[in-house]
Amino acid sequence: MPGCQASLSPSVPLFGAYFPSWLICLAGGIIGAVVLRVLFIRIGLDEVLPLRLLVYACLAAAIGLLLALTLYGR
Template identity: 45%
Template sequence: MSRFRTLMPLLPGLLCLAGCTTHHAPSFALMGAYFPSWMLCGSVGILIAIGARFLFIALGLDALLSLRLFTYVSLGVSAALLVWLIWFGA
């Protein structure tokens, strides 16, 4: 009974860790290491936002934008979410 009392303070922490599993973690293998999928989707979103900026500058549309930062961040987030939806499903 005394052993149970000494382990009782650890019970809340152990219960919080009970849901932490990697059984269905969305990750992919890249050169032998597992990376989270959100990192890939975020990187693709950043690259698409940078590409859109270069395209808008080349077309002369960048000067017409009043909220450039908001526009490019929105394009990047939208692209990242679209990659997530297409590649990993809903």
């Protein structure tokens, strides 16, 4: 099974367990979206955003995908 080799599997060892890389990128995207929300509230942009939930969900997805692309090349 060549797909199960350690060099091909996108997993990261943390705290004695292997976490999939997409889980790390997901957490990074959520944290990035929260930081951007705080920034948007401080500059007053949050009040004028239409569909805030959709905007922040798309920001989290974009940040997560950028992390996956830059860190893991996938």
